[in-house]
Amino acid sequence: MAAPTFNPRPAQRPKGGLALARAREDMAKRQQEALLAETGIVIPLSEWLGHNNGPDLLASTAWQAYAWRKSHEKAWKTPPLEVVKLRCKRAEALGLSYREYTLAILDRGRYL
Known part of the structure; x- marks a missing residue:
């Protein structure tokens, strides 16, 4: 064989x-x-x-939409009740609504 x-x-x-x-x-x-x-x-x-190994121009933006949605949910997650009460008092003293005051905090990254 x-x-x-x-x-x-x-x-x-x-x-x-x-x-x-x-x-x-x-x-x-x-x-x-x-x-x-x-x-x-x-x-x-x-x-x-x-090429600098960045994202492809022709690639889908599904990941970006997912990441944005998760970040938005995390930023606007309801805080503890004590924090909400404190923010309501501060917003009322400044003449703002709670949502406007929270938006200002998220935008600037610090309290007013």
């Missing part, structure tokens, strides 16, 4: 799912680049040329 020979080339995958998906992604990217080129935005020849 002869020993099996080593084949340096792996078996070719049939053209199908993964190759088709990559081809569609490449086509969509080329279409987006063409639209940007029409508006005057220049795409560099290499995707890493002059």
